[in-house]
Amino acid sequence: MILVQLFASFFKIGLFSFGGGYAMISLIADEIFKYQWLSQSEFVRIIGIAGMTPGPIAINSATFVGYKMAGFAGAFFATLGVSMPSFFLVLALAGTLFRHADHPLLIQILKGMKPVVAGLIFAAAVTVGKSTLAEFNVNGGLHLNWPTIAIAVIVLTLSLRTKVHPILLIVFSGILGFAAHFLTGISIG
Amino acid sequence: MHIYFELFSSFFKIGMFTFGGGFAMLPLIEKEMVVRKKWIGRDEIMDLFAAAQAIPGAIAINVASFIGYKIAGKKGSFMATLGVILPSFMIIIAVAALFMQIADAWQVAAVFNGINGGVVAMILISGFRMARSGIVDRITATLFTVTLIAVIFLGVSPIYLILLGAAVGLLRYAIEKKHSKEAGDGE
Numbered sequence: 001m002i003l004v005q006l007f008a009s010f011f012k013i014g015l016f017s018f019g020g021g022y023a024m025i026s027l028i029a030d031e032i033f034k035y036q037w038l039s040q041s042e043f044v045r046i047i048g049i050a051g052m053t054p055g056p057i058a059i060n061s062a063t064f065v066g067y068k069m070a071g072f073a074g075a076f077f078a079t080l081g082v083s084m085p086s087f088f089l090v091l092a093l094a095g096t097l098f099r100h101a102d103h104p105l106l107i108q109i110l111k112g113m114k115p116v117v118a119g120l121i122f123a124a125a126v127t128v129g130k131s132t133l134a135e136f137n138v139n140g141g142l143h144l145n146w147p148t149i150a151i152a153v154i155v156l157t158l159s160l161r162t163k164v165h166p167i168l169l170i171v172f173s174g175i176l177g178f179a180a181h182f183l184t185g186i187s188i189g
Numbered sequence: 190m191h192i193y194f195e196l197f198s199s200f201f202k203i204g205m206f207t208f209g210g211g212f213a214m215l216p217l218i219e220k221e222m223v224v225r226k227k228w229i230g231r232d233e234i235m236d237l238f239a240a241a242q243a244i245p246g247a248i249a250i251n252v253a254s255f256i257g258y259k260i261a262g263k264k265g266s267f268m269a270t271l272g273v274i275l276p277s278f279m280i281i282i283a284v285a286a287l288f289m290q291i292a293d294a295w296q297v298a299a300v301f302n303g304i305n306g307g308v309v310a311m312i313l314i315s316g317f318r319m320a321r322s323g324i325v326d327r328i329t330a331t332l333f334t335v336t337l338i339a340v341i342f343l344g345v346s347p348i349y350l351i352l353l354g355a356a357v358g359l360l361r362y363a364i365e366k367k368h369s370k371e372a373g374d375g376e
Contacts, residue, residue: 012348014245014246014247015245015246016245016347016348016351016352017245017246017247017351018242018245018351019242019319020210020211020212020247020248020315021210021211021247022210022311022312022315022316023315023319024247025312026340026347027347027348030346030347030348044305044308045292045301045305047308048301048304048305048307048308049281049284049285049288050281051209051210051308051311052208052304053208053277053280053281053284054204054205054206054207054208054276054277054280055204055205055207055210055249055273055274055276055277055280055281056204056210056211056214056247056248056249056250056273056277057210057211057247058211058246058247058249058250059247059249059250059274059277059278059281060277060280060281063277063278063281063282063285064281064284064285067281067282067285067286068285068289072282075278075281075282075285079274079278082246082247083246083247083250083270083274085245085246086244086245086246086247086250086251086254086270087250087254087266087267087270089244089245089246089251090244090251090254090255090258090266091254091258091263091266093244094255094258094259094266097240097243097244097255098236098237098240098259101236101239101240101243102239104362104365104366105359105362106243108358108359108361108362108365109354109355109358109359109362110242110243110358111323111325111329111358111361112329112332112354112355112356112357112358112359112361113351113354113355113358114319114322114323114329114354115320115323115324115329115330115332115333115336115354116332116333116336116350116351116353116354117319117323117351117354118316118319118320118323118324118333118336119332119333119334119335119336119337119340119350120336120340120347120350120351121312121315121316121319122313122316122320122337123336123337123340123341123347124312124316125309125312125313125316126341128305128308128309128312129309132302132305132306132308132309133305133306133309145302147302147303147306148302148303148305148306149306150306151302151303151306151307152306152307152309152310153310154306155306155307155310155311156310156313156314159310159311159314160314165208165209166209166311167208167209169307169310169311170304170307170308170311172307173303173304173306173307173308173310174300174301174303174304174307175300175303176303176306177299177300177301177302177303177304177305177306178296178299178300178303179303180299180302180303181295181299181302
């Protein structure tokens with residue numbers, strides 16, 4: 001049953017995601033939290049790993065979530081699910097799209113979806129940020145995770161000001177996180 | 190070498206060695222297909238990249254399927270797609286199996302305390318980029334705001350918002366067409 005669910009969920013994600021990997025995070029989060037497959041912090045870690053390993057983020061996160069839920073078979077069905085809509089749409093539309101990629105109807109539809117995709121990416125930042133930059137403790141108080149916030153700001157600045165490869169920046173943020181553990185002397189994570 | 194195997198191995202290589210997701214693959218795919226294999230012209234591949242972004246799904250898979258189809262039909266499409274997926278699939282299974290063993294270690298928690306910050310920054314950057322190219326007038330700005338509120342505060346499924354964006358685009362096309370027709374009639 002879980003295999004069918006994984007396949008169906010990732011098929012849906014593959015069918016409705018436009019604008020690349022980060023735009024897909026909101027869709028994946030929606031499915032994962034609906035079925036309560038993973039906790040927020042588990043999901044966020046998977047996104048981190050999916051972004052650091054080679055290959056498309058969509059495939060990486062589908063394979064990882066599937067593996068975590070149901071081992072090799074889970075990984076297989078989740079990956080199959082997220083890839084199938086693309087593959088069959090290409091086979092069905094290849095001829096038409098080669099000729100009409102600049103049709104005004106298609107351009108208008110993509111123009112309408114682009115701001116939505118932008119919104120979905122910011123929503124993904126909120127989903128990831130909510131469980132990492134801050135946390136609510138048991139008595140309802142808000143605890144800000146200052147080391148992680150500082151690292152986010154540093155990476156954001158470096159990314160805007162320099163041309164360092166994004167992957168190196170993520171590796172660098174991991175090293176900073178490890179260093180912060182000793183600098184702050186508090187148990188975090 | 191047989192064309193199907195060549196397609197598979199080209200895309201396998203690209204999938205194996207590209208860090209940073211589907212968009213990061215495009216320059217490598219261009220180099221392999223246009224410069225090294227000479228299967229496709231430069232203009233043609235740009236059209237393919239545009240078509241790949243017009244359909245849903247992972248950019249890398251869309252591009253591989255399109256190029257495989259263009260060069261060697263349905264079987265070619267299958268082999269190219271399989272090639273680009275397989276490295277990710279194998280690497281992630283190895284990483285996931287290893288990671289599940291060490292996930293509870295404090296060192297992992299400490300490292301991820303940093304990585305999480307880095308990931309938030311990367312997502313924000315990609316959001317800024319998409320917003321800059323996607324928000325061009327009052328209607329697109331409204332769509333952006335509606336999406337933020339609906340997804341973050343109301344928990345609406347992203348799928349409905351994608352459909353809303355497509356519907357607004359369709360409507361604008363219909364209005365544009367009506368106007369140009371009226372303008373044409375007036376002549």
